[in-house]
Amino acid sequence: MAETNNPFPENAARESAANGKLIQTEDLWKTYLMGSEEIHALRGVSLEIERNEYVAIMGPSGSGKSTLMNLIGCLDTPTRGSYWINGKLASELDDDQLAYLRNREIGFVFQTFNLLPRATALGNVELPLVYRGLPAAERREKAQDALRMVELADRMDHRPSELSGGERQRVAIARALVNSPSIVLADEPTGNLDSATGAEIMNLFNRLNREGNTLLVVTHERDVAACARRIIHIRDGMVERDERIR
Amino acid sequence: MSIGDSFRLAIHTLLAYKLRSFLTLLGILISVTTLVTVVSIVRGMDQFVAERLSQLGTEVFVIxxxxxxxxxxxxxxAQKRPRLTLQDYQALRRGVTQATHVGAIVRERGELKHGRQSLRAAVRGVTANMIDIRTEELATGRYISEADYRHRKQVCVIGADVLKNLYPSGNAVGKLLSIRGQRFQVVGVAEPVGSIFGQSQDNFVYIPLTTALKLYGQRRSIGFQIRVREAALLPAATDQARLILRTRHHLGYFDKDDFGLISPAAVLELWQSLTGTIARAAVVVTIIFVVMGGIVIMNIMLASLTERTWEVGMRKAVGATRADVRMQFLMEAACLSTLGGVLGVALAFAGTRLVALLSPVPAPFSLDIVVAALAVSSAVGLFFGIYPADRAARLDPITALRSEGC
Known part of the structure; x- marks a missing residue:
């Protein structure tokens, strides 16, 4: 089985606009229509994230941080503005091209883990590779490597129901890492965990960042955000403050 | 995602929800079983009747x-028609030159008695040449003779069932039996014929036609059985017989025949038009059931989609395209209905074997109807999978992810 072909006709002129940044957004707007009323979830967000950064996005609920993360995660497209990821202009791509970007450039970690209950840890981690179109043997090898990276080598054949909450989230992190994405997006990754287990996950994130991964964590918890090296505060759909703390 | 991967995923999902999968494909299963079984049995009956008719002989026609x-x-x-008489018989015998034999028969039912035993059986008065026209063979003794016929002798040839029931010793020739209080001597025993649709064909007694008319009344209508040398001569002999009877009955040019002509081909044709109607009705009804089975699959797929919304969202988040998701759900529907079809065919196979075992109908299991049933069930699954698969493929990943996951 051949790998899914890259759907992008390379466009050098467009890519140069990203200036080598991993992530660059320019005046991102997202507007929803609620009845006849326009709701502006994002009002012109411009930010840049470089390779190997560890960024937290903080803000109260309704601030637009989830909307921002969905846009960065290529799950959604902006109403207005431009977004480049790894040199590709994601804001103007179609559905299948966005799916390709989510598969290759982005690893998601969800608050509710979102693991397939009937599949083993290994099967769950293999999933992105299945959609990438890799042959079974190669999938297996890569998935095992990813599970070793999160110290779950001895839990590969367990189903989610046989794992603790922390272990489930580590499986989810392995799934996010398995395709060697440009960036890992975590949405409230400790929200469903007790504080000890949450701390454990944050330690894992620290280590992954030291090993060269780019991380973006969305949270409303100060402790979680404090683990990052840069915090972007969002309020009313705009960047309120962008602080580097380490 | 490759076809192989989506096939494995579909099988994995179906096995994960065994009961639900089984109930979902039950409609398809039952309708495919019915379809294949009914068509097989109808075909078996056609084949069976054709075989039996050829045993009667394709060179014989009946008036x-x-x-x-x-x-x-x-x-x-038909009640207004004149009786067919011995005079008609004599005229046919003289006039149908294309025939090798012209025989006559009257049919009655009567109580046979021997000692304390009694049995209801077909009593047939025949001419001596009926041995050459009908297909029964003698096991022992002799047939009704020309002399028996001329002298209205009270002799009889009995069928295998009569032998079994009235003469348990197995030896009947020379013994007596009584019909309507008259005593008959058994002169011969026929070879067993077997049964048609559970009706034994060996429960009969032959007596001379003249004796039968004496016994049951001279005004009974007589039937004629006419044998030709080969089937190709049937039309010519039939024409001769019709002409003779029409002349004797003084029918005008435009009058319809006032007697019935039955050829083996006509019987087969009537039978096949009958079973053809049954088969067509069965096919139409079961195809409606198959479609209903498809609707059940669509319904369950839509229901399961609501509880798997988060799964679709997650799959899209890790890189599944619309085509991948559509393929996943289509494959599931197709696997369900194909599995239903396969199980249905297997059940029909068992059913037709059972019919063949318990009845004389052969119930052949023909490949074409199996292929057709499988093709229809898979097609139905694919067709009714399109809508749920499209719904799944169009799910917005963000909304889908917001529904509770695991």
Whole structure:
């Protein structure tokens, strides 16, 4: 089985606009229509994230941080503005091209883990590779490597129901890492965990960042955000403050 | 995602929800079983009847007062027809030169008695040449002779069932039996014939035609059985017989025959038109059931989609395209209905074997109907999978992810 072909006709002129940044957004707007009323979830967000950064996005609920993360995660497209990821202009791509970007450039970690209950840890981690179109043997090898990276080598054949909450989230992190994405997006990754287990996950994130991964964590918890090296505060759909703390 | 991967995923999902999968494919299963079984049995009956008719002989045709009557109106009209008489018989015997044999028969039912045993059986008065026209063979003794016929002898040839029931010793020739209080001597025993649709064909006694008319009354209508040398001569012999009877009955040019002509081909044709109607009705009804089975699959797929919304969202988040998701759900529907079809065919196979085992109908299991059933069930699954698969493929990943996951 051949790998899914890259759907992008390379466009050098467009890519140069990203200036080598991993992530660059320019005046991102997202507007929803609620009845006849326009709701502006994002009002012109411009930010840049470089390779190997560890960024937290903080803000109260309704601030637009989830909307921002969905846009960065290529799950959604902006109403207005431009977004480049790894040199590709994601804001103007179609559905299948966005799916390709989510598969290759982005690893998601969800608050509710979102693991397939009937599949083993290994099967769950293999999933992105299945959609990438890799042959079974190669999938297996890569998935095992990813599970070793999160110290779950001895839990590969367990189903989610046989794992603790922390272990489930580590499986989810392995799934996010398995395709060697440009960036890992975590949405409230400790929200469903007790504080000890949450701390454990944050330690894992620290280590992954030291090993060269780019991380973006969305949270409303100060402790979680404090683990990052840069915090972007969002309020009313705009960047309120962008602080580097380490 | 490759076809192989989506096939494995579909099988994995179906096995994960075994009961639900089974109930979902039950509709398809039952309708495919019915379809294949009914068509096989109808075909078996056609084959069976054709075989039996060829045993009767394709070189024989029958003339009777009523012929083949298929509705009440025909029956009422036939009541007005004249009886067929011994004089008609003599005329046919002289005039149908294309025939090798012209025989006559009257049919009755009567109580046979021997000692304390008694048995109801077909009593047939025949001419001596009926041994050359009908297909029964003698096991022992002799047939009704020309002399028996001329002298209205009280002799009889009995069928295998009569032998078994009235003469348990197995030896009947020379013994007596009584019909309507008259004593008959058994002169011969026929070879067993077997049964048709559970009706034994060996429960009969032959007596001379003249004796039968004496016993049951001279005014009974007689039937004629006419044998030709080869089937190709049937039309010519039939024409001769019709001409003779029409002349004798003083029918005008535009009058309809006032007697019935039955050829083996006509019987087979009537039978096949009957079973053809049954088969067509069965096919239409079961195809409606198959479609309903498809609707059940669509319904369950839509229901399961609501509880798997988060799964679709997650799959899209890790890189599944619309085509991948559509393929996943289509494959599931197709696997369900194909599995239903396969199980249905297997059940029908068992059913037809059972029919073949318990009845004389061969119930052949033909490949074409199996292929057709499988093709229809898979197609139905694919068709009714399109809508749920499209719904799944169009799910917005963000909304889908917001529904609770695991």
């Amino acid at each position: 009777s007062r009523f012929g083949m009557i298929t509705n009440a109106k025909q029956w009422a009209e």
